[in-house]
Amino acid sequence: MADLELTGAEIVVSCLRDEGVKHLFGYPGGAVLNIYDEIYKQHDFKHILVRHEQAAVHAADAYSRSTGEVGVAIVTSGPGATNAVTGIATAYMDSIPMVVISGQVPTPAIGQDAFQEVDMVGITRPCVKHNFLVRDVRDLAVTIKKAFYIAASGRPGPVVVDIPKDVTQHRCVYEYPKSVSMRSYNPTSKGHAGQIKKAAQMLLEAKRPMIYTGGGVILGNAAARVTELIRLLGYPTTSTLMGLGGYPSPDPLFLGMLGMHGTIEANMAMQHCDVLLAVGARFDDRVIGNPKHFAKEARRIIHIDVDPSSISKRVRVDIPIVGDVVQVLDEVIRLVQADSVKPDAEALNAWWAQIELWRAQDCLKYDRSASVIKPQFVIEKLYEVTQGDAYVTSDVGQHQMWAAQYYQFDKPRRWINSGGLGTMGFGLPAAMGVQMAHPEAMVACVTGEGSIQMNIQELSTCKEWNLPIKVVLLNNGYLGMVRQWQQFFYEERYAESYMNSLPDFVKLAEAYGHVGITIDKPEDVEPALRDAFGKYKDRLVFLNFLTDPRENVFPMIPAGKGLSEMILL
Amino acid sequence: MRHILSLLMENESGALSRVAGLFSARAYNIESLTVAPTEDATLSRMTIVTRGSTDVIEQITKQLNKLIDVVKVQDLTDGSHIERELMLVKVRATGDQREEMKRLADIFRGRILDVSDKTYTIELTGPGSKLDAFLHAVEPSTILETVRTGASGIGRGDRIMKI
Structure with missing residues (x-):
């Protein structure tokens, strides 16, 4: 048994199995076909097919954020790899342990401007904790072990392992190292x-x-x-x-x-x-x-x-x-x-x-008597209906800040958002990663009509896996945070921050096989949320809340100002 | 302040680009950078000359240490050290200038490596300031070409950087 030679593709799959990986998010393509053929044959972990590589990386990232385990994604070479870069940078800025396997053109073709070739190690260098190009199948297992070790230890971060197609065909004896030590990498754990x-x-x-x-x-x-x-x-x-x-x-x-x-x-x-x-x-x-x-x-x-x-x-x-x-x-x-x-x-x-x-200044107060839906009110109701027990993912903008301010998080790993890079389009794929990790948990994706459209294709992945995510769309018809800055700092010149010709989100949700509800009155907010988490518990529900288009996030410290220089409501 | 940083790093492809990329991404200054394998072929030794305030140099050192391929970082300018740089300079050497140029090379302990009827190619070694001094001593119009290695540095006496 010990002398049995495996192909590089078999080694990749064996490494993931031996590392205890349970979920792999990815998208196939030419350079990773050998690996996908082995994924097809195995039953140790699930592969979740996304609709865009960026979503695979965000899902793996959020999987990690919600569990503490290393998230794993796989993409093909060239455009598959470049699509993954935003996800990798997102994880890097928030120090999320993740291993991303990317396919590469065969070694002899590297540097020849081959079809779907891109210098993945070069392109990701500034946004990974470390990356590897595996040129020899004999280095493959130890490299993957190092990738997991580096990703999870010290200050965590994403690690890319770029594997040329011929390496996935070459054979060698497989042995997964129990541990690795590196003379150049010894993170400190014990304080002085x-x-x-x-x-x-x-x-x-x-x-x-x-x-x-x-x-x-x-x-x-x-x-x-x-x-x-x-x-x-x-x-x-x-x-x-x-x-x-x-x-x-x-x-x-x-x-x-x-x-x-x-x-x-x-x-x-x-x-x-x-x-x-x-x-x-x-x-x-x-x-x-x-x-x-x-x-x-x-x-x-x-x-x-x-x-x-x-x-x-x-x-x-x-x-x-x-x-x-x-x-x-x-x-x-x-x-x-x-x-x-x-x-x-x-x-x-x-x-x-x-x-x-x-x-006592009660800086998070807002107008509770308004006849339009206040976005803060939706988050407060979300908190009440879920009894503070949901995993909340978000995109980036005003809705993200309201979720942070009004959902009273009382447990770690429940609030999943892109803080450092501020990546719009993070929320829905993140919710997929969380729901895959916690199938029974309540998962809400708080989003805006700008952000949700940046990875809305993932509604299809959600359908394939029957993920009962609740999309909480705070739809104010504006790129709200952009509009807020334009109002405060650009004399209300709203350059390209109004999104007209928005889709009918209810029909869109239905087209993907989900439940869609539009809510336009404050008194309907709570019943709609109760339906989403009750009657439609097992369905993805897309809640389109039409909220006050003029609402702003307060307090606010203008960029470059100090902590005591807040703008208040 | 000018600092000379010495690095021991894994002799891996891409290690140099990680260091160079770090300096450009974080807008740190590189005055010169030299790198070559050591007596242990798995290790490279790099010397970087940079400028920055104490805070900036502290961050540069920390960021370099954070690179996975970097085994050790030392600021040579923290203690007594030796630095040397090599320069090859091709100068016009015709008529009266021929003898004058030879004398000047001797004064700077330079060696003439290549001679043609119109030129000398001179090798000079020393701290960067000495090489600068030579270039200032020569009539600028006679300098045809210069190439410098950038500084390499090592600690004095018992100050040894090894793993």
């Missing part, structure tokens, strides 16, 4: 003990503390640890868009999301705290706005991150701690518990009193 000790002391000495958590808490499976530390200290906490669900949103210690569309209380507390603990977050432009403005207020910063290059990149920090978030927080918690010093109750009370004044 001295730094952790200093951090625990600094936290306990704080008068106006603030805890700021990011996507690293979700990716590092650290939600329980973060929650334990926050409750232990009783400190106010905020989260980035990517970190939502890391700490239960309905809890009073949670001040809401911060950043460009963050709450007053989160942004002001972030600006005015004296000790800031940043966990798995990277101080990006949508979070702190202008770093110079942020630096105006003196504060000491502790930053825990698995990636050293995320530390002191945009903001200088006082105590950098490189390591696995769970391991570091375990140690911080132990030290805080053991310390005889306790948080200064008087200072903390004064700080909370200040925060409550900010919170």
Whole structure:
């Protein structure tokens, strides 16, 4: 048995089986036909045929976001590969562990401008954690093992394995390595003990503390640890868009999301705290706005991150701690518990009193008496009807921000969105990946009429697999976020932000074999959602909510401004 | 500030493009870059001369370390080190200039590698500033062609970069 030689294609499929892959998202084509022939013969994993390669990668990405496992996608060479690039870049920006297998023209044809040839390794280099071109079948198994290892360890990210067609035909003995070690790649997991000790002391000495958590808490499976530390200290906490669900949103210690569309209380507390603990977050432009403005207020910063290059990149920090978030927080918690010093109750009370004044401004209020459907109201009702238990994917724009602000995420890995790259067209394929991973779960795709049309063809994939996704379309007839910026910063010159000639979404959903409902009155919002999750539980329901076309996302920090320079309703 | 970064990296195809791509994607400056395999054929040694503030150099170092193919990064300018660059310069050498050019090459410890009736090709080695000085010392119109390798660097004494 050990001497049995397999073809490269058989090796690819064997590697995926031995890696424990259960779902593979992809699209066949010339360069991967040998691999597809082996996929056809096996029963270890399911292959989900999408309608566009970008969707395969988004689905694999969201599969990973919702499970913590490595997502896997397969595409053919040339256009298959280039179609995958947006998906790969999306995963890269949000540090999602993923392996993308791309076909390549046969080795002798590389560089000859062959049919469907593209330099995939070159094209993806800036948007992958690493990539490989496998030139020899004997390197194939170990390369795939390395790809999974690199994708999932350290700061996770997508890895591309480009396989020429002749390599999938060549034969060699197959053995899947149990582990790999690489002299050039040894991510740090254990934080520096001295730094952790200093951090625990600094936290306990704080008068106006603030805890700021990011996507690293979700990716590092650290939600329980973060929650334990926050409750232990009783400190106010905020989260980035990517970190939502890391700490239960309905809890009073949670001040809401911060950043460009963050709450007053989160942004002001972030600006005015004296000790800031940043966990798995990277101080990006949508979070702190202008770093110079942020630096105006003196504060000491502790930053825990698995990636050293995320530390002191945009903001200088006082105590950098490189390591696995769970391991570091375990140690911080132990030290805080053991310390005889306790948080200064008087200072903390004064700080909370200040925060409550900010919170009292109720910055997420909106007109609840309106006769048109307010988009915020739809999200609130979605939260109620699903009892906060749904997986919510989103596209990019106003609807994404409303979903983040009004759906009270209380568990990690439930909020699935493209935060870094901001990829329109992400939501529906992402919902497919989530629903494949969690067949019994409620999955809602909150989207806009602009975004949904960027991958609407996937309604066909959903039909093939009977995925009972609920598409929650907040249809305001505008590219809403573009319109909002044009209203605020371009004197209401609405250049190309109005989408007339929209399709009849109900008929469109029906054409794909799904249920379509248009809702245009506030009182019909909840019944429609109840039908979607009740009567039509097992169907994909496309809910076309006609919402207020003039509604804007508040608060808003204009680009380049600081955290305390919010525009309010 | 000018910094000289030394890298040990896997001698893999594409490794150079990862480094070059990183510098262009993040808008870092490259003054010169040299690379060649080491005595261990699986490893390449690269020397990059770059400029930037302390913060920028810190980020460059971190980003380089993050590349999977990079085994080790050292900022040579953090300690005492030696840097050398090789230049080949072809100059016009006719009439009186012929003797003058020979003398100048000698002063800079250059070697004349190739002679024709109208030209000399001179080899010069040293820190970049010495090569610059030679070029300034020569009448500009006599310089026909120059080619420089960019700096290679190594730590002094016991300062050794190895895996």
